[in-house]
Amino acid sequence: MIQLSDVPERSEELRSAARHFGRRRFLTVTGAAAALAFATGLPAAGAAAAAELDGRRVAEDPFTLGVASGDPLPGSVLLWTRLAPRPFEPDGGLPAHRISVHWELAHDERFTRVVRRGRATAHPEFGHTVHVEAEHLDPGRTFFYRFRVGDWTSPVGRTRTAPAPWARNTALKLAAVSCQAYHDGYFTAYGHLAREDVDVVFHLGDYLYEYAVNATGGARAHTDRTLPAVFDRETLTLDDYRLRYALYKTDPDLRAAHAAHPFVVTWDDHETENNYAGGIPENSVPPEEFLLRRAAAYRAYWEHQPLRAPQRPQGPDMRLYRRLSFGRLARFDILDTRQYRSDQAYGDGWQVPGPESENPARTLTGATQERWLLDGWRRSRARWNVLPQQVVFAERRDRPSADFLLSMDSWDGYPASRQRILAGADAAGVENLMVLTGDVHVGYGLDIKADFRDPASRTVGTEIVATSISSGRNGAERPANHARLHQANPHLRFYDGRRGYVTVALGEDGARADFRTVPYVTTPGAPVATAASFVTEAGDPGLKPA
Structure with missing residues (x-):
């Protein structure tokens, strides 16, 4: 991994700032957060450029990265865009001036029935991104939206508010x-998802990858463009992360999916660095230095996602866990299993479980988030309580023998933390628990057991694992360990190694999951098909073939 010390022009400034504070707890105070913001080029909230640029002076299309919406509430939805006429330049090709952006929300795609309009400011301090909280809307209704700067009009997006x-x-x-490594292939699955009839899309992490992308785009050898050298390095600074989001959002299929559906996003590790745990980096980088990187990564993440103001980061801290409800049918508790976790036991790979991993003090969510989740479940009256999160929740042994290994980066590395969650769901009377997961680049359907050591124990929920969009390149329908994993885990109902996504239809009486896959991603134009469908009945958890 590249370290900041390998980049001379960045190293001394960051190390100088890092000397002023030590462990993570000092970074939560105002002075240290300001020092951190300064060191990483992150202006304090409320900072403004000295001048405003007339939108009529923007000579090139500023909407190259498309539009997006997210976090739908009954009377509100978040609208997003970024002004970047030249997306492969650190400043997007714009001067360090404020720019006024007009927005409209309508009942129809031709905007003959506009219901809300307004003006927002794209600040250079936030990469000329725009986050509009459109409010006072009818619940449970579809809307269309667009932005304007000078003579330029953005693509039209479609969104939807939540039911009352x-x-x-x-x-x-x-x-x-989940998991969309640009350098591993095309985002073909997003093109198909854009044409699906869904109410909302949950992105479960690894929206981008920090690794270098070469001039040919890695596996995207069929792309008829040469990427500039700014991408051929690991992301470390705010400029690096901003550029990487710009690269990803130039993908037409990703832009189409964002324009078609509201997204609810949460991160995993690669939005910052592979397998980091809280304030602990993957490798031997000093903690102060890693937190500078984390602050830059979190800032760029918020800038480029349809997230509301409460999610805006403060230095290296960002509250991403939050709760959304869709009428009485479903409630979603979106988790963050990266920022607050204990360090992985025995390293971050597959290991023999032992006293360190089974220590009751270990946590994947942190105590505050865990308490928030369990308290929320006690007040929930929803038919379905859904947990969108990052890493595999159910136990997943690698072999059907006593010397099995478990992934220390997943909930298997934090079994006491998992048991507290299950005990809290049971105490709250949660009958229809569904966990949505990403991370592992395969599709799984899993029954959640009260005691994974006893295959005959009660099934208490369902886990649906979405495969990757492109990470891992072309997958296989039956990976090499297909039979072994089924033998080792009787609660595993489905396993497919191809790329794609999953749709879940929730109803009063049950839910249906359709695993949608594409046969290849290293060349464009793959068709999509349903690999398998499963149902789970309300009040009777567990997956059955549809």
């Missing part, structure tokens, strides 16, 4: 996606 809290809605269809 008291609504007795009987159906909701969601999609779950």
Whole structure:
């Protein structure tokens, strides 16, 4: 991994700032956060450029990265865009001036029935991104939106508000996606998802990867463009992360999916660095130095996602866990299993479980987030309680013998933390628990057991694992360990190694999961098909073939 000390022009400034504070707890105070912001080029909230640029002076299309919406509430939705006429330049090709952006929200795609309009400011301090919280909207309704700067108009996006809290809605269809390494292939699955009839998309992490992308785009050898050298290095600074988001958002299929559906996002590790744990980096980088990198990564993540103001980071801290409800049918508790976790036991790979991994003090969520989740479940009246999160929740042994290994980076490396979550769900009377997961680049369907050591124990929930969009390049329908994993884990109902996404239709009486796959991603144009479908009945958890 590249370290900041390998980049002379960045190293001394960052190390000088890092000397002023030590462990992570000091970074939560105002003075240290300001020092951290200064060191990473992150202006304090409320900073403004000295001048405003007339939008009529923007000579090139500023909407190269498309539009997006997210976090739908009954009367509100978040609208996003970024002004970047030249997306492969650190400043997007714009001067360090404020720019006024006009926005419209309408009932129809031609904007003959506009219901809301307004003006927002794209600040250079936030990469000329725009986050508009469109409010006072009708619940449970589809809207269309667009932005304007000078003579330029953005692509039209479609979004939807959530049903009213008291609504007795009987159906909701969601999609779950994860893991989209640009250098591993095309985002073909997103093109198909853009044409699906879904209410909301949950992105479960690894929206981008920090690794270098060469001039040919890695596996995208069929792309008829040469990428500049700015991408051929690991992301470390705010400029690096901003450029990497710009690269990803130039993908037409990703832009199409964002324009078609509201997204609810959460991160995993690669948005910052592979397998980091809280304030602990993957390799032997000093903690102060890693937190500078984390602050830059978190800032760029918020800038480039359809997230609301409460999620805006403060230095290296960002509250991403939050709760959304869709009438009485479903409630979603979106988790962050990276920022607050204990360090992985025995390293971050597959290991023999032992006293260190089974230590009851270990946590994947942190105590505050865990308490928030369990308290929320006690107040929930939703038919389905859904947990969108990052890493595999159910136990996953690698072999059907006593010397099995478990992934220390997943919930298997934090079994006491998992047991507290399950005990809290049981105490709250949660009958229809569904966990949505990403991370592992395969599709799984899993029954969640009260005691994974006893295959005959009660099934208490369902886990749906969405495969990757492109990470891992072309997958296989039956990976080499297909039979072994099924033998080792009787609660594993489905396993497929191809790329794609999953859709889940929730109803009052049950839910249906369709695993949608594409046969290849290293060349464009792959078709999509349903690999398998499963159902789970309300009040009777567990997956059955549809």
